[in-house]
Amino acid sequence: MSSCTIYKRELSSYFSQPTAYAIIVIFLMFSLGLTFTFGEFMRVGDSSLQWTFFFWHPWVYMLLAPAVGMKLWADEQRTGTIELLGTFPVSTWDVIIGKFLAAVTVWLIALFLTFPIVLTVNYLGNPDNGEIFAGYLGSFLVCCAFLAVTMLVSACTRDQVVCLIVSVAICVLVVLCGYDPVTRELGKVVSPAVLEGVVSLGVWDHFRSLNSGLFRLKDFVWFGSIIFVCLLGTSAILSAKRA
């Protein structure tokens, strides 16, 4: 119940300020722009959207997801409203869940607004819509994981800019460490076991298998544990800061 109240407040604050609109518009411009330019949508004829459309999502998220999440705790700490939250009869978890879901909702709306591309491939070809759905699910989970990381960083600082820079840096690392050109170079200097470890830490292994419609348990465990550990860390940091 209280997380629902927090959720509503956070969500309306995204939309009462330009934040959500700016991010949604930029996301649509980049994700669809890249699809039609570097993704070569018209030439490749990939109706699953895996390489032309979804491939760009982690790249865009690593820069934009922290912009949505950076204010979650940093702003509360800067303005002192955290003292109000801390003395209301609500648990820290209620607030964490409410805030996280509000940020997630902004991205759900952004993802939903990419629907014209789905209509387009259905008009032009004969795609497997289940596979497209799996692509969306993978994309959504990557976004949730990045938001959770941002929330954790946001709990550590009262400065939104610091939060943005640190979260982007972490997300860039997670994106790069499983990216093929990087792993190829890395493979030349480290042992295969280490390389495998690095790849499984990165986002691509899990994102791609979901993209291709493969529902592997380990991918859900990877996304689930990143989100869970980050939210748990947020709670721990907030309690430690007060003590």
Place this chain on the structure above:
Amino acid sequence: MSAFARKITYPMIEVENLTKQFGTKRAVSNLSFTVKKGEVLGFLGPNGAGKSTTMRMITGFIPPTSGDAKVCGISITDNPHEAKTKIGYLPESAPLYNDMTVVGFLKFCAAIRGLKGTAKNDAVERAIETCFLNSVATQSIDTLSKGYRHRTCLAQALLHDPEVLILDEPTDGLDPNQKFEVRQLIKRLGQTKAILFSTHILEEVDAACTRAVIVDRGKIVADGTPSELLAQSETGSLTDLFRKVTSSDTGAAA
């Protein structure tokens, strides 16, 4: 009912050996006091004496290093959720969500306190009237002047008609008219509630308090009704008593 309520004077706030240690610095040291129903306790002391830290511990924002505070008999360390429902709290800097309107903010606070439907709307309306916020009710909070911001945060503390009010420098930054109004409000609310409020304006002791304690470096150094405190002072001035019992951070007063 109100005459009866004034007669029973059991402690609504009980602070027992409250201690807070920040690293090597002891901000609050073995502090004990009680506030009864119908009492307005002025919490005086120089800056950095531990007033805000004590209030933050009583309201459950920070956990005490040792000791306990009970609100209406409910321990804030053992049962924080229930104890917090009994408290209305105005933090020092009157923090608010700047992106909301006054009404929106108060509705949010009422909802989080578990109020719904007409009960919520009535509570918001009452708080707006009590704190004279009618003229700015639909205004965005970031356009408000300091006095209105303070009163909006005070309104938030009154929404659920709490039995205990904890106000951290409620008159700080207000103009003389607003100060007068807030003191009158505290006096009026104090008849049916237990109020703990901090200040370093000594005139407020006479104007609003039924009792006052002076804290210095985390310890109580004087305690009594305004007239008792005046009697303790050799010159009959609260300022002189305050300067005598507290230490100056500049070291100029010897």
